[in-house]
């Protein structure tokens with residue numbers, strides 16, 4: 001498919017990632033339809049996107065006219081059928097295999113046969129996900145893995161499976177460039193390139209905290225000031241979402257069977273307690289909206 005054939009992009013899930021992808025797609029001039037589970041989640045997602053544009057106008061980075069044009073490109077829905085006219089659909093529901101398989105089965109029902117269909121999964125096999133689709137649709141599928149926060153992070157991993165056609169990969173490379181990002185081709189192996197290396201590192205930092213090697217603030221300062229990382233690993237885990245971190249670790253541990261991919265019990269306990277990081281207001285740190293506050297007690 002030629003990139004000029006993509007007019008409208010569908011996004012399933014308007015959480016942390018879906019909202020970011022919807023934002024940059026609208027900014028790049030695409031029509032965007034975001035599908036959510038229920039009205040409160042949809043309202044939260046749309047408010048999150050609008051807040052980004054309002055902030056950009058306040059800071060003088062965007063004109064009000066631009067922000068209005070972007071808003072007009074964005075449409076929210078609770079109906080699968082509303083995605084029927086999209087030429088590209090990106091799935092960004094939580095990192096739970098059964099949920100994603102259900103999502104792809106629904107999409108298979110409503111999308112045109114040649115719609116490009118991608119998952120933003122961090123760790124689940126794209127081949128396994130796309131196996132629920134009919135064989136005619138499979139050449140139009142691939143992984144499209146954005147990074148958090150989407151508007152700021154320049155990389156997108158494009159995951160080519162044995163099922164993806166060359167035309168699909170080329171169209172996705174063009175799409176990624178159109179939204180101002182740099183594509184890299186990654187294998188369909190758990191964690192692809194970046195999370196294969198990043199996740200064991202984050203889990204190790206959490207294990208260090210669990211074993212009282214140092215305080216939350218000192219572990220983060222160590223990596224920030226000693227290694228030049230833009231944020232420490234506990235801060236980053238809060239930022240990603242501790243629930244997402246557990247889900248990704250579980251998939252990778254299942255795939256590789258190596259202890260370095262095993263979610264530490266401290267991480268699991270925080271999730272069980274509803275401390276999911278930035279999105280719930282508390283994780284390794286306390287959060288007030290987007291603002292990181294002091295380390296939370298453990």
Ligand SMILES: NC(=O)c1ccc[n+]([C@@H]2O[C@H](COP(=O)([O-])OP(=O)(O)OC[C@H]3O[C@@H](n4cnc5c(N)ncnc54)[C@H](O)[C@@H]3O)[C@@H](O)[C@H]2O)c1
Nearest residue numbers: 013015016017035036037041092093094095121122148240
């Ligand atoms: N958080 C990160 O840093 C990050 C980075 C890259 C990729 N990812 C991947 O992106 C995906 C989404 O992660 P997230 O952090 O945005 O999660 P999130 O929990 O913030 O958002 C997921 C959204 O999906 C919605 N949803 C659930 N079921 C749905 C359905 N049937 N239809 C429509 N919407 C539905 C939820 O209501 C929620 O708003 C996951 O696969 C995750 O692994 C996450």
